[in-house]
Amino acid sequence: MRNRAIAVLMLVTVAACGDPPLAPEAARAAAAKIWAERCVSCHGVNGRGDGPGAKLLPVKPRNFGDGAWQRDTEDSRIAQVIVDGGMSVGLDRNMAANPDLRTKPEVVTALVELIRGL
Numbered sequence: 001m002r003n004r005a006i007a008v009l010m011l012v013t014v015a016a017c018g019d020p021p022l023a024p025e026a027a028r029a030a031a032a033k034i035w036a037e038r039c040v041s042c043h044g045v046n047g048r049g050d051g052p053g054a055k056l057l058p059v060k061p062r063n064f065g066d067g068a069w070q071r072d073t074e075d076s077r078i079a080q081v082i083v084d085g086g087m088s089v090g091l092d093r094n095m096a097a098n099p100d101l102r103t104k105p106e107v108v109t110a111l112v113e114l115i116r117g118l
């Protein structure tokens, strides 16, 4: 009886928390997929700010390969821009929010790592 109560409690807990976090490798794969599907159109495959959609933007995305920007920018700021959008830190509104990633911090971390490697 007690075991059953514990099992029910665990099920409820899992349901309340949503999907369990992905392992690092799976998180990196998910981040690479998101980068290709949601980011490359503006930022370009290598993050140079030269995606096909960038031409149409009034404010161009920066070159993520810029060493000074990499050095002066906190991981937490990159993560915030990704999840809450550019406007959350005073950047252009065309940098949209990705609210679905709010519950996937491990994928956001992997996206930040990906940007760090560009």
Ligand code: HEC
Pocket (backbone or CB within 6 Å): 034, 035, 038, 039, 040, 041, 042, 043, 053, 057, 059, 060, 061, 062, 073, 078, 081, 082, 086, 090, 091, 092, 093, 094, 095, 096, 098, 111, 115
């Ligand atoms: C519709 C075009 C567009 C898409 C799609 C897009 N971005 Fe952006 N992004 C921008 C623009 C434009 C800026 C620059 C805003 C500014 O400098 O005011 C920006 C800025 C950023 C910044 C902040 C850079 C800084 O100056 O601090 C990060 C980080 C970023 N984008 C990551 C991403 C990621 C990751 C994705 C995919 C999930 C993505 N962006 C998708 C247009 C886009």
